[in-house]
Amino acid sequence: AWKKFSAQEFSSKEEFEKEVVRHIETTLARSLFNCDEAAAYAGTALAFRDRLVIEWNKTQQNQTFADPKRVYYLSLEFLMGRALDNAMLNVGMKDIAKEGVSDLGFRMEDIISQERDAALGNGGLGRLAACFLDSLATLNYPAWGYALRYRYGIFKQEIIDGYQVEIPDYWLDFNPWEFPRHDVTVDIQFYGNVRKYMDDSGKQWSVWENGEIVNAVAYDAPIPGYGTKTTNNLRLWSSKASHGEFDFTKFNSGEYEASVADQQRAETISAVLYPNDSLERGKELRLKQQYFWCAASLSDIVRRFKKSKKPWSEFPNQVAIQLNDTHPTLAIPELQRILIDGEGLDWEEAWSIVQKTFGYTNHTVLPEALEKWSVPLIQHLLPRHLQIIYEINARFLQWVEKNFPKDRDMLASVSIIEETQPKMVRMAYLAVIGSHKVNGVAELHSDLIKTTIFKDFVKIYGPDKFTNVTNGITPRRWLHQANPRLSELFASKLGGYDFLTDLTLLHKLENFLDDKDFRKEFQEIKYANKVRLTKYIKEAQGISVNPASLFDIQVKRMHEYKRQQLNVFGVIHRYLQLKDMSPEERKKVQPRVSIFGGKAAPGYWMAKTVIHLINQVSAVVNADKDIGDLLKVVFLEDYNVSKAEIIVPASDISEHISTAGTEASGTSNMKFVLNGGLVIGTCDGANIEITREVGEDNIFLFGNLAEDVEDLRHAHFYGGFELDPQLQRVFDVIRNGQFGDAGQFSALVNSIVEHGDYYLVSDDFQSYVETQNKIDEAYKNQEKWLTKTITCVARMGFFSSDRCIEEYAQEIWNTEPLPPPKEN
Numbered sequence: 001a002w003k004k005f006s007a008q009e010f011s012s013k014e015e016f017e018k019e020v021v022r023h024i025e026t027t028l029a030r031s032l033f034n035c036d037e038a039a040a041y042a043g044t045a046l047a048f049r050d051r052l053v054i055e056w057n058k059t060q061q062n063q064t065f066a067d068p069k070r071v072y073y074l075s076l077e078f079l080m081g082r083a084l085d086n087a088m089l090n091v092g093m094k095d096i097a098k099e100g101v102s103d104l105g106f107r108m109e110d111i112i113s114q115e116r117d118a119a120l121g122n123g124g125l126g127r128l129a130a131c132f133l134d135s136l137a138t139l140n141y142p143a144w145g146y147a148l149r150y151r152y153g154i155f156k157q158e159i160i161d162g163y164q165v166e167i168p169d170y171w172l173d174f175n176p177w178e179f180p181r182h183d184v185t186v187d188i189q190f191y192g193n194v195r196k197y198m199d200d201s202g203k204q205w206s207v208w209e210n211g212e213i214v215n216a217v218a219y220d221a222p223i224p225g226y227g228t229k230t231t232n233n234l235r236l237w238s239s240k241a242s243h244g245e246f247d248f249t250k251f252n253s254g255e256y257e258a259s260v261a262d263q264q265r266a267e268t269i270s271a272v273l274y275p276n277d278s279l280e281r282g283k284e285l286r287l288k289q290q291y292f293w294c295a296a297s298l299s300d301i302v303r304r305f306k307k308s309k310k311p312w313s314e315f316p317n318q319v320a321i322q323l324n325d326t327h328p329t330l331a332i333p334e335l336q337r338i339l340i341d342g343e344g345l346d347w348e349e350a351w352s353i354v355q356k357t358f359g360y361t362n363h364t365v366l367p368e369a370l371e372k373w374s375v376p377l378i379q380h381l382l383p384r385h386l387q388i389i390y391e392i393n394a395r396f397l398q399w400v401e402k403n404f405p406k407d408r409d410m411l412a413s414v415s416i417i418e419e420t421q422p423k424m425v426r427m428a429y430l431a432v433i434g435s436h437k438v439n440g441v442a443e444l445h446s447d448l449i450k451t452t453i454f455k456d457f458v459k460i461y462g463p464d465k466f467t468n469v470t471n472g473i474t475p476r477r478w479l480h481q482a483n484p485r486l487s488e489l490f491a492s493k494l495g496g497y498d499f500l501t502d503l504t505l506l507h508k509l510e511n512f513l514d515d516k517d518f519r520k521e522f523q524e525i526k527y528a529n530k531v532r533l534t535k536y537i538k539e540a541q542g543i544s545v546n547p548a549s550l551f552d553i554q555v556k557r558m559h560e561y562k563r564q565q566l567n568v569f570g571v572i573h574r575y576l577q578l579k580d581m582s583p584e585e586r587k588k589v590q591p592r593v594s595i596f597g598g599k600a601a602p603g604y605w606m607a608k609t610v611i612h613l614i615n616q617v618s619a620v621v622n623a624d625k626d627i628g629d630l631l632k633v634v635f636l637e638d639y640n641v642s643k644a645e646i647i648v649p650a651s652d653i654s655e656h657i658s659t660a661g662t663e664a665s666g667t668s669n670m671k672f673v674l675n676g677g678l679v680i681g682t683c684d685g686a687n688i689e690i691t692r693e694v695g696e697d698n699i700f701l702f703g704n705l706a707e708d709v710e711d712l713r714h715a716h717f718y719g720g721f722e723l724d725p726q727l728q729r730v731f732d733v734i735r736n737g738q739f740g741d742a743g744q745f746s747a748l749v750n751s752i753v754e755h756g757d758y759y760l761v762s763d764d765f766q767s768y769v770e771t772q773n774k775i776d777e778a779y780k781n782q783e784k785w786l787t788k789t790i791t792c793v794a795r796m797g798f799f800s801s802d803r804c805i806e807e808y809a810q811e812i813w814n815t816e817p818l819p820p821p822k823e824n
């Protein structure tokens with residue numbers, strides 16, 4: 001039945017070229033004579049898209065036929081980056097395409113870089129979801145991602161006069177990877193009221209009525225696995241006015257603006273990704289986004305289940321829903337509502353299905369980051385859901401009271417409703433109560449949630465409800481795609497690319513630690529990657545750096561807890577030391593480039609101040625003739641996934657220096673090490689497990705431990721606060737205006753000197769500086785350094801997102817892969 005599509009496959013470059021040309025001339029209606037890179041990209045993408053689509057249809061049909069248990073990954077963010085390179089590599093036809101593209105007069109890198117990033121996420125949480133999709137498809141799990149089709153992704157960052165400026169990211173001009181499904185729509189209700197009535201049999205029903213209806217339209221994108229034909233689905237919901245175009249009565253009476261207002265209001269729901277990896281407290285639109293997406297996804301999932309005609313008790317055996325953070329928590333009362341109000345199940349039966357269906361992943365312990373919604377807002381927007389949340393809470397508290405009769409404070413502390421003015425719904429508690437498993441994302445983090453934010457729930461449910469799944473990254477994008485030469489080198493030594501689907505095979509690289517050719521090639525690849533980044537830095541920021549310098553990189557969202565300020569204070573300290581040295585002394589110094597990158601949430605003033613300081617320091621240091629190549633400071637504008645693919649392979653050292661106990665996991669640490677860079681880091685998040693895997697000698701750890709943080713903070717307030725003397729000197733030069741108007745940085749300095757140094761910058765400063773000095777020393781012995789980096793890479797097997805997915809599948813989802821049927 002599939003034979004008829006075989007004409008669209010290409011097994012030679014000629015066939016591929018024919019397809020590209022056909023798409024340019026017919027799909028795009030363009031002449032080959034004015035075919036630019038954009039058109040060549042479009043043609044290439046469409047040629048590959050045809051291939052994906054066929055496998056995608058087959059996968060979906062096979063899954064429909066076999067009807068196995070499916071995984072639904074609900075995430076408000078999928079930070080996908082570009083799709084073409086990934087598609088070519090996963091399908092395994094990049095080489096053919098490269099030749100074909102070259103025949104047409106283009107370079108593959110140029111074509112690939114024509115694509116806009118799908119930047120539907122903020123940072124680690126969204127990129128994790130994207131890695132998970134890649135692993136789910138690669139491992140043949142029947143799995144769907146569900147999210148929103150934002151018209152605007154995360155903003156683009158420009159740096160103007162040293163300050164961050166946000167530019168909207170309209171990315172949908174040309175997106176060959178999405179397929180509108182105008183036949184797959186769901187009506188979503190908001191506002192209105194709840195009416196109770198009794199049917200003829202005397203059963204009580206609640207109906208939610210008189211609300212405002214918004215339409216959800218599905219857009220699908222194919223997710224190809226690597227080395228398998230399995231092609232899964234990412235479904236994005238777009239919002240549309242339910243009555244079509246606009247209100248004709250208003251239009252005909254000349255009220256043109258009013259006639260389109262409803263339409264605009266509806267479309268606003270999926271218009272923009274909230275750019276905070278913090279929270280948008282109290283914003284009705286954000287809550288609308290969450291409900292719109294949860295309700296559309298659940299309706300879709302339930303509809304699919306009902307086609308199987310299985311009894312409701314089978315639902316948790318057919319469906320596993322993973323909640324990526326608390327953003328989709330409304331899915332819990334929504335499923336309960338569907339089951340009781342729609343399907344007529346009684347409360348207990350429905351609730352047991354709900355609990356068995358959901359799993360919840362927590363991604364932060366920081367209490368200020370925990371989502372809460374005000375009761376009046378939920379009452380207004382989702383009146384029926386508020387009733388259900390109250391009922392869940394009442395039954396839960398009753399049960400707690402019965403089982404912990406002596407614990408007086410317990411009830412108030414575990415209640416879903418916080419008794420403030422106004423009352424608030426604690427989404428994390430609702431997520432814990434409505435799920436059968438709760439997981440953290442690295443060992444330390446999973447331990448911490450059990451002793452802090454969810455302490456009482458461990459007493460109530462016992463420890464088994466809480467588990468750990470340490471994060472991981474896909475080696476396809478973060479090794480094979482971002483660093484093709486390194487991947488090829490490994491394949492040549494390990495006898496093929498099996499390590500891309502079993503990353504633990506990298507351990508065999510340790511057998512080549514003494515292999516001169518291997519070492520030389522490994523080192524050359526790192527240097528070539530640094531040269532590539534050097535060129536990019538020149539192009540993008542106009543700064544010349546020497547690729548032979550030590551490249552020290554910190555790229556991640558700007559956050560006080562991630563402590564980019566500690567890094568930049570360290571850079572200033574280094575600069576002052578260099579200035580103090582004689583020319584003779586300077587000759588012995590290891591040249592270094594300090595590279596920063598990351599976006600600050602638009603309203604996060606302190607994070608923006610740190611960006612400004614980095615740029616001021618960069619201007620002063622880079623222009624200082626005494627210093628030359630000994631120190632360069634670069635802030636790379638608009639850090640995103642596709643830029644990470646250039647930056648990550650080029651590090652000698654990368655910084656993961658959060659205050660101990662604050663970074664849940666971190667995932668870029670894994671990416672850098674997998675690409676032959678070492679880490680300077682605190683004992684935090686996944687750094688701890690990286691240390692366990694690579695050995696303490698192969699990582700540069702520093703700073704206070706999580707267990708001491710509370711006492712140190714306390715001491716800052718009650719034992720008097722003593723500023724580290726070297727940091728004092730850094731602050732003195734900032735205050736003297738050496739990096740521009742000191743007033744600009746007073747809040748930053750004062751947060752440490754005056755306001756208790758919550759993130760322990762001063763406490764960790766000396767240890768940080770000493771460790772950086774050790775790094776300079778270690779880097780001088782290039783052979784030893786190289787041995788460390790190769791050893792680290794060889795021991796990174798644990799951090800594949802394939803391992804994560806296997807753990808989720810076994811411990812949380814209870815699902816099996818469904819390999820594609822053998823074809824002949």
Ligand code: 26V
Nearest residue numbers: 124125277278363364369441663664665666667
């Ligand atoms: C939000 C907020 C909001 C208020 C200010 C403090 C704060 C701190 C963190 C967050 C982020 C919440 C969720 C999140 O993005 N977590 C990230 O998830 C990654 C994937 O599991 C993980 O690697 C990162 O360590 C974690 O920060």
